[in-house]
Amino acid sequence: MKLLIIALLVILAFGIFRFYRQRSYLKTLTEEEFIKGYRKAQLIDVREPQEFDRGHILGARNIPVTQLKQRLIELRKDKPVYLYCQSGSRSARAAQILHKKGYEDISQLKGGFKKWTGKIKTK
Template sequence: MGMIQWIILIGIVAFVIRKFMPVKGVSQATVLEAKKKFNDKNVQFIDVRTPQEYQANHRKPFKNIPLSQLTQQTNKLNKNKEVVVICQSGMRSMKAAKILKKHGFESVTNVKGGMSSWV
């Protein structure tokens, strides 16, 4: 294998690792752990699925802010409160968690497995 192929391979591996590694400062919670926070007034619950997905199946107190609109709507959230983020499988909510961290949110929690894990 030539030098260029090695560089491309290393770049691909680094990209995949970065894509799936937990984000620094983002907590992971099970569905059960997320449910235990429902009565906490210092926690905001955001569902980043599409409006259609949200309407078909959602849980209170999660509010729908689709991932595609999150960057423009971070001003609707309180940076001083924890944000618990969910999607269908946990992938989009992890992207949302990264966006929130970049916008200065200190406490962000991703629900592992998303709505697919809801019991």
């Protein structure tokens, strides 16, 4: 029982550490903040292609988080990167990958695509 409690505390501490560490390199923007800057940024939808085809933010490029490491050549380090996924978890994972590869200006859409009320494009 004691071991279980210790394990849970370690997991909790690690989660809190990762949350605060992530906040040091990933900005989470409201829709209004996102709209203000995304035209000057590299707008990346990190969802899978079939999700992207069902609807995406106008002007977004689809680079699924599962392909991001192989497709880093498509992204510039000298321009801001705006990420979004369906809810925010995959864009946070993508931000972690980008941060490890030296990208510095990384933002994500708060609440993801499901909270987006702006213009969208479908295939």
